[in-house]
Amino acid sequence: MRFIAAGRSDVGLQREHNEDSFALLDHHGLFIVADGMGGHRAGDVASRIATEAVSAFFDITEREDATWPFHYDPALSSEENRLLTGIKVANKSIYEASARSAEHRGMGTTVVGMLVSPSRARVFIGHVGDSRCYRIRARSITLLTQDHSLVNEYIRAMPELTEAQRDELPRNVITRALGMTEGVQVDLAVDQSEVGDRYLLCSDGLSGMLTDEELRDLVVSAPDPDEACRELIRAANERGGEDNITAVVLAVEAPATEESEVRVTVVGDAPEATPSRLPMTTYPAPEPSEPPEGIAREDTERIATNSDLPPREPATPVPGSLQEPMDAPPPSDDTKRDG
Numbered sequence: 001m002r003f004i005a006a007g008r009s010d011v012g013l014q015r016e017h018n019e020d021s022f023a024l025l026d027h028h029g030l031f032i033v034a035d036g037m038g039g040h041r042a043g044d045v046a047s048r049i050a051t052e053a054v055s056a057f058f059d060i061t062e063r064e065d066a067t068w069p070f071h072y073d074p075a076l077s078s079e080e081n082r083l084l085t086g087i088k089v090a091n092k093s094i095y096e097a098s099a100r101s102a103e104h105r106g107m108g109t110t111v112v113g114m115l116v117s118p119s120r121a122r123v124f125i126g127h128v129g130d131s132r133c134y135r136i137r138a139r140s141i142t143l144l145t146q147d148h149s150l151v152n153e154y155i156r157a158m159p160e161l162t163e164a165q166r167d168e169l170p171r172n173v174i175t176r177a178l179g180m181t182e183g184v185q186v187d188l189a190v191d192q193s194e195v196g197d198r199y200l201l202c203s204d205g206l207s208g209m210l211t212d213e214e215l216r217d218l219v220v221s222a223p224d225p226d227e228a229c230r231e232l233i234r235a236a237n238e239r240g241g242e243d244n245i246t247a248v249v250l251a252v253e254a255p256a257t258e259e260s261e262v263r264v265t266v267v268g269d270a271p272e273a274t275p276s277r278l279p280m281t282t283y284p285a286p287e288p289s290e291p292p293e294g295i296a297r298e299d300t301e302r303i304a305t306n307s308d309l310p311p312r313e314p315a316t317p318v319p320g321s322l323q324e325p326m327d328a329p330p331p332s333d334d335t336k337r338d339g
Helices: 043-060 076-101 148-158 164-170 212-221 225-238
Strands: 002-010 021-025 032-037 108-117 120-126 131-138 140-143 186-193 198-202 243-254 262-263
Touching: 002 021, 002 032, 002 225, 021 043, 032 043, 032 198, 032 243, 043 076, 043 108, 076 108, 076 120, 108 131, 108 186, 108 198, 108 212, 120 131, 140 212, 148 164, 164 212, 198 212, 198 225, 212 225, 225 243
Parallel strands: 002 262
Antiparallel strands: 002 243, 021 032, 032 108, 108 120, 120 186, 131 140, 131 198, 198 243
């Protein structure tokens, strides 16, 4: 089985700069989209740290003698452990960078990452926030992630809400992101791939502008993943391009030879498409500080606080989701940093 991937990122029509980042790492079979938050608080820095920190962790853990910063969970596969830990390393890197710099205080990012295993015909997905992963199979599109957003919290807690009531909920508030606390709860999912499948990783600048059916049709009609990314971004901009737009598309094909492979096409003008390798640096614990009440994406999107959230029963996980953290109790429902 062979995976072919392409990615593109665009600033959109209403933002001054691009806070999204993406990475296509053929040697690891790893694909990442991150959507930074914070505006002047350097959301672009946070998303770039996320892609680079995960990349660096995967580089280092290729060595058998590598030391992992979090314990290995024997209940998970090696791929799941590696993806989960890489995202947790990214979270800690952003949290510590934010604490060290007043300019970057309060920055954060969503992340969705996919690790492919061609020999096992599986993909492993890890995510935090509202960046998404879809699978398109035989003209059917399936969302493989669950948004960590205020809207979703209310829908899970109060499924009886009418469409009119749901429309009144703020759609720009997320409940989980990297960099807000020293530890983070990462959702994991596993999907069995089939030849002909297409996977889409994207920021909400894409999924928020187009319906799932429109996303499906654009991906299916494109001759290759690169053209699919181009068409997705074009369509989102035609709808107004209200946010930065990032798309990574993977196509599953029968192998050209008996040996399975991952072939990656790197495209797009974003420097994050070929991220640099960061050293795994350990920093002193940051001094306690009073966090901001929330962080905003260009003053339009922020992290939910406790007062925003509805009273609710524990959320029902997405099928295949592994929501228990590896080394610490999950953080509170909001992602506000303890003082």
